[in-house]
Amino acid sequence: MPSLQAFVNGVEGDLAAVIAGLTLSWSSVEGHVDRIKKMLKRQVYGPAGSRLWRRRVPAS
Template sequence: MLIDRQGERLPEWLDAVRQDGLPSLHTLATGIDRDLDAVIAGLTLPWSSGVVEGHANRIKMIKRQMYGRAGFKLLRKRVLLAS
């Protein structure tokens, strides 16, 4: 389903999970149901926000490293120079 982008099969999988005896998967299925359309779109459509998420993750890492060390000017310079 993930590799072949077959998001339309997700409701069938969720039904199979609910019939199974694993409570942790029931919790996962309930969470997926909250935003089913978005999850199906994410499994089906070819677009990805991975690059944007990677940049946001990099900036957050730099921010964590710089916490309490210097002011905004140095943090800004470090984010701009870290490519």
């Protein structure tokens, strides 16, 4: 089973990250970023629509 062996090698190679992901309450900021993206989408498509979005995001 070469695919299983590759998985095991990957886990062993990054063992510290695996342990942190299983033991810490926040293993990364990915969840926080997703929450911010959802909030921004609600503001864009909510009652205020694109008017609020234009105020929030400066023109590039």
